[in-house]
Amino acid sequence: MTMVTTRPRTLIIGAGISGPVTAMFLQRAGWEVAVYEARDRVEMDEGAFLNLAPNGVNVLKLLGIDIEREADGFPASGLTFFNTSGKELGAIDSRDDEARFGARSVVLKRANLHRALHAAAAVAGVPFHFGKRLTGIEQRPDRVVATFADGTTAAGDVLIGCDGIHSRTRHLILPRAPKPVYTGIVDCGAFVTPAPPVPPTPAMRMVFGDNAFVGYLARPDGEVYWFCNVAWAKEPARGELDAISSADWKHRLSGLLAGEADPILRIVATTTGEIGKWPIYDIPSLPTWHQGRVCLIGDAAHATSPHVGQGASTALEDAAELARCLRDISTPTQAFVAFERIRKDRVEKLVARARRTGSQKAVTNPVQAWFRDRLLGLFLRFGKRSNDWIYAYRVPWNEPVTG
Ligand SMILES: Cc1cc2nc3c(=O)[nH]c(=O)nc-3n(C[C@H](O)[C@H](O)[C@H](O)COP(=O)(O)OP(=O)(O)OC[C@H]3O[C@@H](n4cnc5c(N)ncnc54)[C@H](O)[C@@H]3O)c2cc1C
Known part of the structure; x- marks a missing residue:
């Protein structure tokens, strides 16, 4: 007699940055996956560009994706700051990032990044359903059922909200949670x-x-x-x-x-x-990221303003970490608890850091500008290592989740 075993099934809502990557990691963890995206494929060719930091690039390396090559990106060797009259105030030199963090920052057109992630996921056999806007979630004792704007439904063992800053998933499971x-x-x-x-x-x-x-x-x-x-x-x-x-x-x-x-x-x-x-x-803090069979990741859980260029990278870290938790912990709820425990401090620290950086950009007071022009260079020179905790972070994919 042959035993038929069915793999647990995940519904992934959103095919932006975290959605396809969550799907690929979960597949490796033995789950069946399907991705549901509100937009059609052509609409995903919009957007400007973003900087993917070493910690984000390293997540994709775990999947064998060389994102600089696949998405026609190019390296940024650092940042140089100027004031309004063109005077150089200071610089961050990132040319040694590859040696220090195992990867360098990459500048990518968002459309190319989407195409590259979708292509890699498609090669891995991930099914995508475009034009599927999530409108409802019903949690039953044995499964979760998603309803889409076109009236169709899909059922799975868990549902992962990768649907970005204005997440419908978040609204459905945490209706009273703080808004962006x-x-x-x-x-x-x-x-x-x-x-x-x-x-x-x-x-x-x-x-x-x-x-x-x-x-x-x-x-x-x-x-x-x-x-x-x-x-x-x-x-x-x-x-x-x-x-x-x-x-x-x-x-x-x-x-x-x-x-x-x-x-x-x-x-x-x-x-x-x-x-x-x-x-x-941004979203400074949510009381929790999960409810029953549903969990939020990426911007849906902890959107950050782009001033430290970490939103995409932390969304990718989430994708790998959540799949690791679902791989190693037998019940989804406990896996979600572990995921939130592992991730929350780090990402909320980054959200706060981005908020502070954004407010420094908006200096219009001449006295503050005078101090900034004189101190920024010193601050950058001596503070270089202060970003190491951001870029050196690695999801320990090959290690079991403990604790
Ligand atoms: C102007 C700007 C510049 C940025 N620059 C940087 C940068 O340089 N570096 C960096 O790391 N980060 C940057 N970010 C942040 C980064 O873009 C986000 O953190 C990242 O895209 C989050 O990924 P995600 O997968 O959580 O969400 P997203 O990439 O936003 O994907 C969400 C997906 O869900 C879909 N969706 C939404 N609602 C539904 C629904 N109801 N049903 C189905 N699908 C749905 C959306 O259409 C979308 O495709 C920037 C953001 C902005 C706005």
Whole structure:
């Protein structure tokens, strides 16, 4: 007689950054997986760029993914900071990251990152269902049932909410949990090619402008990637930013950046493609990340503002760590408890750090700016090792979860 065993099944909600990676790790842990994404495949080709730090790159290495190659990325060798008149204030040199942390930071177009993660997951046999917007969750004693906006349903043993900062999963399992907090900043950014020549440095140039914080960097082929943080006191209403055309936004930026040193204005002026605009939120702390058969990870659990460039990397760490807990602990609820215990302190420390960094970018008081201009270089020089705990972190995938 042959014994038929069924593998436990996970419903993964969201195919952004953590969703496909959670699916790949869980598959390795012996689970059956399926990913449900609200958007269609083409809509996922949107977004600007992000910096994936060594800790995030190392998670993907565990899956055999060389993300720099697969997603057409390029390394950033550090950050150089300037004030509004173009004076260099200090620098973070990351050229030894590979030797120190086992990986270097990679700059990636978000669309390429999505494509690369989806392709790797598809090769691993992960099924994706696009156009499936989660609307409801029903928890039964023996399973969890997800309902989607198109009226279809799916059942599994557990459901993982990888559905980002405005997570529907979070709303459904923790309706009274704190909502994402708007940070008073709108981020915008785009790509320019052909671009005005920018200094040929492989470090990203970050400028504390009079009215905005700007970052830009040229790829080795000359295409320029840029972003700009703009103070925007009132939380934008739904659709408000989308209603502003790129031409109008450029006009607005030209006013804000009029006093900045070359080539910032020329970079913005020569941008011909769509300029993306994103209100920035974070979630300082949730009382818990799980309920019954459902668990949240990534931005759904602990969204961070992008000022320390860790949101994607911590979402990837979560993906591996949660799969490790579900692999080694026999009941999902206990696995979720262990996952939260292992992860919460680290990610909440990062959310708080990003919040503080964001508020320093928005310095408009001349006295504070005077001190910043004199102290930033010293702070960066002597504080270099203070980020080691962020980048050196490794998910111990090959070790069993204990305790
Ligand atoms: C402007 C900006 C710049 C950033 N720059 C950086 C950076 O340089 N470095 C860095 O590490 N991080 C950066 N981040 C943060 C990073 O993008 C996030 O932390 C990361 O994307 C989180 O991954 P995730 O998988 O949790 O969520 P996401 O990547 O947001 O994925 C969520 C997915 O869920 C889907 N979804 C939503 N609702 C539903 C639903 N009801 N049903 C089904 N699917 C649903 C969404 O369509 C989406 O595809 C930046 C963020 C912003 C806004």
